[in-house]
C-alpha cells in the first residue's frame with residue numbers, strides 16, 4: 001500500500017469511528033506537568049485506579065515542593081492503587097527533581113520547542129517513554145505527536161494502517177491531520193476496549209470489517 005492509499009484508508013477509518021462514537025470536543029484544562037504525572041500514574045492500569053491514585057497523591061502532598069521533598073517510599077505508598085508504585089514514585093520524584101534543577105516545577109518551557117524537540121526533551125525524564133511524552137504534548141501542549149497505547153497499536157495494526165516494519169508513533173503522526181489527532185486517538189482506544197479486543201475481537205459487529213485485512217482470520221476462528 002502506498003502513502004496516499006494508506007492515508008485514504010486511515011481517513012475512512014477515522015470517519016467511520018466518528019460516525020459511530022460521535023465528535024469529541026477537546027477541552028483539556030490540566031497543566032503539562034499535572035498531565036505528565038497523571039500519565040505516569042496511568043501506565044499499565046485502568047482509568048479508575050489512576051484517578052484514585054492521583055486523588056490520594058494530592059490528599060497526601062500539598063504541592064510539587066512537598067512532593068519533590070518526599071521519600072520515594074512515601075510517594076509509592078500514596079499511589080499504590082495505580083500499581084507499579086515504586087517505579088512510578090521514582091519516576092515522579094525524578095521528574096520533579098530535574099525540573100527543580102532546571103528552575104521550577106513547570107513544563108511550560110516546552111511550548112517554545114518544536115514537536116520533535118519537545119518529545120525528545122520529555123523522553124529524557126526517567127520513566128517517560130514515547131506514549132507518555134506524546135500524551136502530554138498532544139493533550140496539554142497542543143503539539144501534533146500521535147500517542148500510541150496498547151489499544152491504538154493493536155487496532156491500527158490489525159487494520160493495516162501501520163505497515164510492517166513501520167513505527168506506530170512516527171507513522172500515525174505523519175498520516176493523521178493535526179486537527180484530528182485528539183479525537184482519533186480517543187476513538188481508537190474506545191474501539192480497542194469495546195470491539196477490537198485483544199483476545200477476541202468482535203469482527204462480526206465491527207463497522208470497519210469491510211476494509212479490515214485481519215477480519216477473515218478472526219471471523220473464521
Ligand code: SF4
Nearest residue numbers: 196201203206209212
Ligand atoms: S474487523 Fe475485527 S480485527 Fe478488524 S478492526 Fe474490527 S474488530 Fe478489529
